Amino acid sequence: MRLAANIAAVANLQPDYLGFIFYEKSPRLISDVSAELIKYIPSEIKTAGVFVNEDLEKVKDKVNLLKLKAVQLHGSELPEYCEALKSSFPPLEVIKAFGIDEDFDFSGLEPYLGVADYFLFDTKTKTHGGSGKTFNWSVLDRYTYNKPYFLSGGIDLEHAPAIKDIHDERLYALDINSRFEIEPGLKDAEKIKEFIKEMSTK
Numbered sequence: 304m305r306l307a308a309n310i311a312a313v314a315n316l317q318p319d320y321l322g323f324i325f326y327e328k329s330p331r332l333i334s335d336v337s338a339e340l341i342k343y344i345p346s347e348i349k350t351a352g353v354f355v356n357e358d359l360e361k362v363k364d365k366v367n368l369l370k371l372k373a374v375q376l377h378g379s380e381l382p383e384y385c386e387a388l389k390s391s392f393p394p395l396e397v398i399k400a401f402g403i404d405e406d407f408d409f410s411g412l413e414p415y416l417g418v419a420d421y422f423l424f425d426t427k428t429k430t431h432g433g434s435g436k437t438f439n440w441s442v443l444d445r446y447t448y449n450k451p452y453f454l455s456g457g458i459d460l461e462h463a464p465a466i467k468d469i470h471d472e473r474l475y476a477l478d479i480n481s482r483f484e485i486e487p488g489l490k491d492a493e494k495i496k497e498f499i500k501e502m503s504t505k
Contacts, residue, residue, distance in 0.1 A: 305333040305488040307340055312492040314344055316499060319476060321348055322375060325365060326355040330487035341369045349396065351375050359387055366392055373398055375423060385418040396420045398453060402427030403438045409446050416450055421475055426456035435481040437462070440469070451475035457482060460494060463501040477502070 304310045304321055314321060323341060324331040341350050349372040354362050356378030365371060366388070373396035374388060385397050399415050400423035401407070412422060424446075426438040437457040446452075454466070455478035466477065481487075483494050 304490065305331055305337050307337060309489055309492070310337075310340055310344070313490050313495060314348060316492065316496055317345075317348065318495075318499075319349060320351050320373065322351045322353050322478075322480075324353040324488075325357065326353060326377070328355075333488075338365075338369055341371070349373050351396075351398065353377060356380065359384060362388065363391055366395060372396060373420075375400060377425075382414040382418045385415060389418060398423050400425055400453075400455070403442055403456070405439060405442060407442060407445075409448070412448060412450070416448060419450070421451055421453055423453040423455055423478060425478075440465075443471070446473075449473065453478045455480070459483075460498050460501065463498065467502070467505075 304313060304323055310321070321344060323333045323338065325338075326332065344350055350369070351373035352362070352365050352369070352371045353375045354377070362374060366374065372394070375398040376385065377400040380399065385399060388395060388397055397419050398421045399419040401412065403424050404427040407427070415422070424438075424443065426436045428436075435457045440454075451473045453476045454469075454474055458466070458477055458479050459482035479495070479498065483491050483498070485491050
């Protein structure tokens with residue numbers, strides 16, 4: 304989310320989270336002016352800042368300035384980095400993202416179990432997400448930890464039936480992005496509304 308009217312339109316759909324990208328190489332980078340709007344989003348929606356290998360103090364500054372309720376870390380941030388954020392802002396949700404492919408070693412997540420509130424499983428790319436491609440969800444059968452996770456990576460309206468067939472209590476949230484866009488950073492509110500409706504039916 305990066306455009307004022309679009310932020311308002313999607314917020315009206317009452318999603319659990321709204322994400323804002325602070326990664327300078329992303330076409331979805333939010334401007335400093337638009338970022339100020341984050342403060343006025345209804346409190347029941349969790350505002351999440353998305354960062355990639357950002358300087359820790361800069362992340363802290365954004366959390367403090369914009370009153371972010373969550374951070375989504377899409378780089379190679381170490382467990383100590385996550386712990387530093389948690390200790391600085393105890394209520395802050397730390398979501399650590401990992402790019403998944405057929406060879407992903409889930410044992411590498413163990414050091415993050417005590418410092419991340421959630422994991423996010425995305426399609427492995429060189430651009431830290433936003434590929435519009437799904438990964439083979441059956442790989443998650445090898446995920447043995449109890450930590451709840453966000454499912455991400457190319458989720459589209461057409462995936463709703465398959466997602467509803469995933470019977471995993473650890474699946475906490477769905478992270479939708481590029482497949483619900485008219486252009487980078489501009490979401491199709493009507494399509495999102497349709498997806499929410501589809502996911503809420505049995």
